[in-house]
Amino acid sequence: MQGQMMKLPLIISSLLEHAERYHGDTEIVSRTLEGGIHRYTYADAHARSKRLANALCRLGVRNGDRVGTLAWNGYRHMELYYGVSGFGAITHTINPRLFPEQVGWIVNDADDYVLCFDLTFTSLVESIAPHCPGVKYWVAMTDRQHMPAANIPNLLCYEELLAAESAEFIWPRLDEDSAATLCYTSGTTGNPKGVLYSHRSTMLHAFASSLPDALCLSARDVILPVVPMFHVNAWGLPYSAPLVGAKLVFPGAALDGESLFELFENEQVTFSAGVPTVWLSLLQHLRKNATRLSSVQRMIVGGAACPPALMQAFHQEFGIRIQHAWGMTEMSPLGTVNTLKQSHLDLDEEARFAIGVKQGRPPFGIDLKIVDDDGNELPRDGKTSGALLVRGHWVLDSYYRKDACPLLDGWFPTGDVATLDADGFMQITDRSKDVIKSGGEWISSIELENIAMSHAAVAEAAALGIAHPKWDERPLLVVVKKTDREVSREEILAEYPGKVARFCIPDDVVFIDELPHTATGKVSKVQLREQLSAYRWPEAAPSPR
Ligand code: AMP
Numbered sequence: 001m002q003g004q005m006m007k008l009p010l011i012i013s014s015l016l017e018h019a020e021r022y023h024g025d026t027e028i029v030s031r032t033l034e035g036g037i038h039r040y041t042y043a044d045a046h047a048r049s050k051r052l053a054n055a056l057c058r059l060g061v062r063n064g065d066r067v068g069t070l071a072w073n074g075y076r077h078m079e080l081y082y083g084v085s086g087f088g089a090i091t092h093t094i095n096p097r098l099f100p101e102q103v104g105w106i107v108n109d110a111d112d113y114v115l116c117f118d119l120t121f122t123s124l125v126e127s128i129a130p131h132c133p134g135v136k137y138w139v140a141m142t143d144r145q146h147m148p149a150a151n152i153p154n155l156l157c158y159e160e161l162l163a164a165e166s167a168e169f170i171w172p173r174l175d176e177d178s179a180a181t182l183c184y185t186s187g188t189t190g191n192p193k194g195v196l197y198s199h200r201s202t203m204l205h206a207f208a209s210s211l212p213d214a215l216c217l218s219a220r221d222v223i224l225p226v227v228p229m230f231h232v233n234a235w236g237l238p239y240s241a242p243l244v245g246a247k248l249v250f251p252g253a254a255l256d257g258e259s260l261f262e263l264f265e266n267e268q269v270t271f272s273a274g275v276p277t278v279w280l281s282l283l284q285h286l287r288k289n290a291t292r293l294s295s296v297q298r299m300i301v302g303g304a305a306c307p308p309a310l311m312q313a314f315h316q317e318f319g320i321r322i323q324h325a326w327g328m329t330e331m332s333p334l335g336t337v338n339t340l341k342q343s344h345l346d347l348d349e350e351a352r353f354a355i356g357v358k359q360g361r362p363p364f365g366i367d368l369k370i371v372d373d374d375g376n377e378l379p380r381d382g383k384t385s386g387a388l389l390v391r392g393h394w395v396l397d398s399y400y401r402k403d404a405c406p407l408l409d410g411w412f413p414t415g416d417v418a419t420l421d422a423d424g425f426m427q428i429t430d431r432s433k434d435v436i437k438s439g440g441e442w443i444s445s446i447e448l449e450n451i452a453m454s455h456a457a458v459a460e461a462a463a464l465g466i467a468h469p470k471w472d473e474r475p476l477l478v479v480v481k482k483t484d485r486e487v488s489r490e491e492i493l494a495e496y497p498g499k500v501a502r503f504c505i506p507d508d509v510v511f512i513d514e515l516p517h518t519a520t521g522k523v524s525k526v527q528l529r530e531q532l533s534a535y536r537w538p539e540a541a542p543s544p545r
Contacts, residue, residue, distance in 0.1 A: 009173060009174060009175065009176040009199070009200075010176040010199055010200045010203035010204065011086075011171070011173070011174050011176055011199045011203070012081075012082065012085045012086060012180050012199050012202060012203065012239065013082065013085075013086035013087075013171035013174075014171075014203075015082075015203075015206070015239055015242045015243055016042065016045065016046045016049060016082050016086070016242055017046065017171070018242065018243070019042035019045075019046070019242035019243075019245060020042050020043045020045075020046040022245060023042050023219060023242070023245030024041060024042055024043035025041050025042075025043065026041060026042050026219075026245055026246070026247050027039055027040070027041055027247050027248075028040055028041065028042065028044075028045055028075055028078065028247070028248045028249075028250070029247070029248070029249045029250065029267055030073075030074040030075045030249075030250040030252060031074075031250065031251050031252035031253075031254055031259070031263060032074065032252060033072070033074075033118055033119050033120060033142070033252055033253060034119075034142065034143075034146050038074075038075055040075065042242060042245075045075065045078060045079060045082070046082075047167040048079050048083075048162060048167070049079045049082040049083035049086060050083070050086075050166075050167050050168065050169035051083075051162040051165040051166065051167050051169075052079050052080065052083030052084075052161070052162060052165075053083045053084075053086055053087045053169045053171075054165035054166060054168075054169055055161040055162060055164065055165050056083065056084065056087075056089065056114065057087065058165070059114060059136070059137055059156075059161075060113075060136070061084075061089050061113055061114060062088075062089070063087070063088035063089065063178075064088065064089065064090065064178075064179070065089045065090065065113040065114075066089070066090045066092045066110045066111060066112045066113060066182060067080065067084045067089055067090065067091060067092060067112065067113065067114045067115070067116065068092045068093075068094055068107055068110065068112035068114070068115035068116070068135070069091065069092065069093050069094065069115070069116050069117070069229075069230065070094050070096045070103070070115065070116075070117040070118065070121040070124065070125065070230070071093075071096075071116065071117060071118040071121075071141060071229065071230065072118055072120070072228070072229070072250075072251075072252050072253045073225055073226075073228060073229045073234060073250040073251055073252065074118070074141075074250045074252050075250065076116075076141045076158060077118075077141075077229050077250075078229075078238055078248070078250070080116055081181070081229070081233075081238050081239075085180040085181060085199070086169075086171045087169070087171065087172060088172060088174050088178060090179050090180065090181060090182050090196070091180070091181045091182070092110050092112055092181070092182040092183075093181065093182075093183050093229060093230040093231075093233065094106055094107065094184070094230060095184070095186070095228075095230045095231060095519045095520065096120075096121050096124060096230065097519035097520075098186075098192075098519045100124055100127050100128055102192065103124065103128055104128040104131045104132055105191065105192075106184050106192060106194075107128065107132045107134075107135060108131075108132055108134060109184075109191075109194065109400075109401070110182055110184075110194060110400070111134055112132075112134065112135055113134070113135065113136055113137075114135065114136060114137045114138075114139060115132075115135050115137075115138050115139070116139040116140075116141050116158065117138065117139070117140060117141060118141050118142075118253075119140065119141070119142055119146065119148060120253055122140070122148040122150050122152075123150075125138055125150070125152055126150050126151055126152055129152050129153060136154060137154045137155075137156050138152045138153070138154060138155050138156070139155075139156045139157070139158050139161065140155060140156070140157055140158060141158045142157065142158060142159065143157065143158075143159040143160075144157055144159065144160060174199060175199075176198065176199045176200040176203070177198050177199070177200055178198060178199060179196045179197070179198055180197055180198060180199045180202050181196075181197045181202065181233060182194050182195070182196050182197070182400060183195050183197070183230075183231070183232055183233065183329055184329075185329045185330070186329075186518050186519055186520045186522075193399040193400070193402065194399060194400025194401065195329050195330055195396050195399065195400065196400045197233070197332055197394075200393075201332060201393060201394040202233070202236070202239055202332065202394070203239070204365060204393045204394055205236050205239070205332045205334060205365075205393075205394040206236055206239040206240045206243045207243065208334070208363045208364065208365045208366075208393075208394075209235070209236050209240050209334045209363070210240045210243055210244050211363055212339075213337065213339045213361075213363065214334065214337045214339075214363045215240065215271070215273070215298075215300060215325075215334075215337065216271075216298065216339075217240050217241070217243075217244045217246055217271065218244050218245075218246065219244055219245035219246060220246075220270070221241075221244070221246040221247070221270045221271050222246065222247045222248075222249060222267055222268055222269045222270045222271070222295070223237055223241050223246045223247065223248055223249065223269070223270075223271045223272070224248075224249040224250075224251065224260075224263060224264065224267070224269040224271070224272040225237040225238070225248075225250070225272070225273055226251060226255060226260065226272055226273065226274030226275075226278050227273050227274050227275065227302075227303065231303075231329075231520055232327070232328075232329050232332065232333040233332070234273075235273055235300075235302070235325075235327070235333055235334065236332060236333075236334065237273065246271075247267070249263055249267045249269055251263055255278060255281075256281055256285075257281040257282045257283075257284055257285030257286075258285050260278070260281075260282055260285075261282065261285050261286070261289075261291070261293070264293055264295070264296060265293070265294060265295070268294075268295040269295055269296060270295055270296060270297045270298070271296075271297065271298045271299075271300075272296065272298075272299050272300070273299070273300040273301075273302070273325075274299075274300075274301065274303075275301070275302070275303035275304055275520075275521045276301055276303070276304055276305075276306045276307065276310060277517075277521055279299065279301055279306075279310060279314070279322060280310060283310065283313055283314060283318075286317075286318060287317070292318055292319075293318065293320065296320055298321075298323060299314070299320055299321075299322045299323065300322075300323050300324075300325050300337070301322050301323070301324055301325070302324065302325040302326055302327060302333075303520065303521060303522065304521065304522045304523070305359075305428060305446045305449075305450070306322065306324055306357075307449070307450050307453040307454070308353075308357045308450055308454065309450070309453050309454040310322065310453075311324075311353075311356060311357065312353070315353075321356070323337060323338050323339070323356075323360075324337075324338040324356065324357065324358065324359050324360055325337045325338065325359070325360060326359035326360060326426065326428060328414060330395065330396040330412060330414075331366070331390060331392070331394060331395050331396070331412075331414075332394035332395075334363070334366070334394070335359075335362060335366055335368070335390060335414075335426075336359050336360035336361055336362050336366070336368070336425075336426050337360045337361070337363065338355070338356055338358060338359065338360030338361070338425070339360065339361075340352065340355065341423060343423075344423075355425060357427075357450075358421075358425045358426065358427040359418075359425075359426050359427055359428050360425060360426065361423065361424040361425050361426065362392075362424070362426075365392050365393045365394065366390060366391075366392035366393075366394075366395070367390065367391050367392055368388065368389070368390055368418075368420060368426055369388075369389050369411070369420070370384070370385065370386035370387060370388055370389070370418055370419070370420055371386050371387050371389060372386050372387075373387075375408065375409070380420040380421060380422055380424075381419075381421065381422065382419055382420070382421030382422065382425075382427075383419060384419060385417050385418060385419045385429045385442065385444075386417065386418070387413060387414075387416075387417060387432060388413075388414045388416045388417065388418040388426070388428075389408065389411035389412065389413055389414065390411065390412050390414055391410060391411050391412060395412050396412060415431055415432050415433070416428050416430070416431060416432065417429050417430040417431070417432050417435055417442075417444075428446065429442075429444035429446060429447065430442075430444050430445050430446055431525075433525075434464075434465075434525055435465070436448075436463065436464070436465030436473050436474070436475045437465060437472055437473050438465070438468070438471045438472060438473050438474055438475070438503060438504075439470075439471045439472065439503065440472075441503060443463075443465070443475055443503075443504045444504075445462070445463040445464070445465070445475070446463075447500060447504070448461075448463035448475055448477060448496075448500070448504065448506060449461045449462060449463050449477075451495050451496055451499050451500070452477055452479060452492055452495065454495065455487060455491070455492060455495055456482075456485070457481055457482055457485035457486065457487035457491075458479055458480070458481065458482065458487065458492070459480045459481060459482040459483075460479075460480040460515050460523075461477060461478065461479050461480070462477075462478045462515055462523050462525065462528055463475050463476070463477050463478070463506060464476050464478065464525060464528065464529060464532070466532075466535065466537070468507075468537065474506075474507045474537070475504065475505075475506040475507065476506060476507065476508050476509075476510060476532075476535065477492065477506040477508070477509045477510070478509075478510050478511075478512055478515065478528060478532070479492060479509055479510070479511050479512075480511075480512060480513065480514060480515055481511060489508070489509040492509050493505065493506065493509065507537060507538075508537065508538060510532065510535065512531075515528060516528055516531065
């Protein structure tokens, strides 16, 4: 017997329809590239998304076609999220921090029909356009007055396109399983791969990520996504904000501590999300100017392991608890968020902090397990680490235009190594390719990095396994000192005894000026290895055991 309830498809356009009807005067505020602040409402965003849909249809974009974007977080990018996916085409967000050749490769692999770009990326577009013959139109996301004088074929002006259209458009009742957005992985090994999200997966992700034990979003929130809209849909915030009716604040290209602080205060932001380096620069700004954030209630950190020292500094000096979250492009991205359970409420500060540094527990809709090399499930004891596998309603099934199935018995291998505890909290100990394998034991590079970063003179640190004649690999610590601070190899190594087993202590420390980062802000260990290829262990390296 079938249930007798309505079946309305879970489609992205319904989010903006809801936001217009029930939160029509709630604001979307953007720092623009042309200069200044732009303000409008969900009602305005909906009307302009419909104009955009009309304009794209007039340009010949059809259901299933890809529309690329090279853009910061801003209101026009938000319109592309809805105006493209809303009528059945696919919003393809591209990371502009990649090398031009990679961007061009991705545009061609996705087979983008139109590509919309922010003015910052004019010269990038100029350089790739000759190599991307499939793109029929290049649209500069600005008005006529600011149109770039650039050598780009079929260059159109976004505001002119919208001005020529009506704001009447009836969103089609799409199949909820149809594709809505496309985002490529960062491709640290080999070419990037496309992850094609469906309307349904995006909607379920938006529902789940808004829950109190996830991001805890509501119509009383002012949300500032620092995490870029070109990286896994800004962790879904452009969807979950209209779902709950929260005010949105977009920072544009100004992601430094001072600019963010100004926006946080002027717009009274209550919730924000970003990678550790963003919060580090905000922390430096707060310290330097002896100032505080007056409205922030929750700050989420993810994308890379957050050094506990950063969490501690925000909490102790500014009374803000940074919450850890973990996910990946293949997971839309949310996998876990760190929120306490009822049984933790009586714990003292130290015990709470020990839980807070973990990556968190999954909301309903995501399942996790850890396995050994033979695929056997490992205990959830908070100690045993193994390869982390996931499955769920917003987890990838197969890559865009790739036949090979990436799943293992219906589970997606994340490439992360983690522990799971009895309360369901997951802690990443490494990327599987970064684990340091020494004398048959595994050493967590993240743990070594966190200890180094707790030293007051250390700005950033990375631990690498370097080949060793006796132990297979031994840990080498690479350190960037804070400006104007001095610290010696011995002082850093003195941080380790008592915190990790003796065999885990790095054998040597190398100081460099800057660590190489990937386009998504993670330390690039591949590049770092290349940079240090001439490194040799000191002859008198101490015995690890
Ligand atoms: P991406 O697909 O570019 O978002 O990268 C996903 C990867 O980033 C994950 O598989 C992890 O290795 C890493 N990552 C994301 N969030 C965290 C976190 N909170 N702690 C540690 N690593 C993280």
